[in-house]
Amino acid sequence: MVALQQQQEGVPSGTEKTTHFGFQTISESKKADKVAEVFSSVASSYDRMNDVLSAGIHRLWKDHFVRSLNPGRRPGGSPMSILDVAGGTGDIAFRMLDHATRINHDTETRITCADINADMLREGERRSLVDTPYGGTDRISFLVQDAETLDAIPDNSVDLYTISFGIRNVTNIPAALRSAHRVLKPGGVFACLEFSKVRPAMLDAIYQRYSFSVIPMLGQLVAGDRDSYQYLVESIKMFPSQEQFAKMVEDAGFMLPGKGFEELTFGVASVWKGVKPLH
Numbered sequence: 001m002v003a004l005q006q007q008q009e010g011v012p013s014g015t016e017k018t019t020h021f022g023f024q025t026i027s028e029s030k031k032a033d034k035v036a037e038v039f040s041s042v043a044s045s046y047d048r049m050n051d052v053l054s055a056g057i058h059r060l061w062k063d064h065f066v067r068s069l070n071p072g073r074r075p076g077g078s079p080m081s082i083l084d085v086a087g088g089t090g091d092i093a094f095r096m097l098d099h100a101t102r103i104n105h106d107t108e109t110r111i112t113c114a115d116i117n118a119d120m121l122r123e124g125e126r127r128s129l130v131d132t133p134y135g136g137t138d139r140i141s142f143l144v145q146d147a148e149t150l151d152a153i154p155d156n157s158v159d160l161y162t163i164s165f166g167i168r169n170v171t172n173i174p175a176a177l178r179s180a181h182r183v184l185k186p187g188g189v190f191a192c193l194e195f196s197k198v199r200p201a202m203l204d205a206i207y208q209r210y211s212f213s214v215i216p217m218l219g220q221l222v223a224g225d226r227d228s229y230q231y232l233v234e235s236i237k238m239f240p241s242q243e244q245f246a247k248m249v250e251d252a253g254f255m256l257p258g259k260g261f262e263e264l265t266f267g268v269a270s271v272w273k274g275v276k277p278l279h
C-alpha cells in the first residue's frame with residue numbers, strides 16, 4: 001500500500017531537480033523509488049486488475065502490438081534478439097515468443113524481459129513456468145534493469161526493443177529513448193505501447209470521469225490499494241500527447257514511419273514506432 005503519508009517524503013527542497021509523480025511534484029531522485037513502491041504493491045494483483053479495469057481490452061491492444069511487429073526469423077534471416085523493457089509480468093514477452101513460434105515457425109528467437117522491479121519480474125518468471133512452455137529455457141530471461149541506462153545490454157545488440165505501458169513511469173524519458181537507440185542494431189525497431197490522449201473531446205470527458213472515479217475505487221475493492229491506482233490514472237494524464245511523444249522518439253535519433261504513431265480505441269492507447277537508421 002502506498003500511503004499518502006509516505007508520498008510526502010519525496011517533496012523537493014528548493015535546489016533539487018523536480019519531476020511529477022502522478023499529480024505531485026517530487027524530487028527527481030525520489031521518483032524511481034516511489035514508482036517501485038507502486039509496482040511492488042500491485043505485482044500480485046497486476047494481471048487480474050488489468051483485465052478488470054480494461055474489460056480485457058488491454059489483451060487486444062497487446063495482441064495487435066505484437067502482431068504488427070511480426071517477431072521472429074524472416075525467410076533466409078537469423079533469429080531475433082528482442083528486448084522487452086518494463087516487461088513486468090511478461091505479457092508482451094510471452095506473446096512475442098508465441099508469435100515467433102506459431103506464425104514464423106521460429107523456435108530460436110529469444111527475448112529478455114527487463115524491468116526495474118524484481119517483484120514484477122518474479123511474478124513474470126512464475127507465470128513463464130506455470131503458463132508457458134518458455135519458462136526455464138534459453139528463450140526467455142528476466143533481468144533487473146533501469147530503462148534509463150540498460151547498463152547490462154551491449155550497444156547495437158538488439159533487433160527489436162519494446163516497451164508496453166512502461167515509458168510513462170520512467171523519470172527521464174529522453175534518457176530511456178537514448179538507451180533504446182544505443183542498444184538497437186542499425187535497422188532495429190523501437191516500439192512503444194502506452195496510454196495516450198483520447199479524442200474526440202466528448203469521449204475524453206467520459207473517459208476522464210471513468211478513470212478518476214472508477215479506477216481508484218476498483219483498485220480499493222479488488223486489490224485493496226486505492227493509492228497505487230490513483231497514481232496510475234494520474235500518470236496517464238501527465239503523459240505527453242501522441243504528437244509530443246512522437247517528437248521525443250524522433251529527437252532520440254529514430255526515423256519515424258508516417259506520423260510515427262497509431263491510435264487504438266479512440267486514442268485510449270497508442271503505438272509509436274521508430275527505426276534506428278543504418279548510418
Ligand SMILES: C[S@@+](CC[C@H](N)C(=O)[O-])C[C@H]1O[C@@H](n2cnc3c(N)ncnc32)[C@H](O)[C@@H]1O
Nearest residue numbers: 039086087088115116117120146147164166169
Ligand atoms: C504498467 S507495468 C507494464 C508491464 C507490462 N509491460 C505490461 O504491458 O503489462 C509498468 C512496468 O514498468 C516498470 N518500470 C517503471 N519504471 C521503470 C524503469 N525506469 N525501468 C524499467 N522498468 C520500469 C514497472 O516496474 C512496471 O513493471
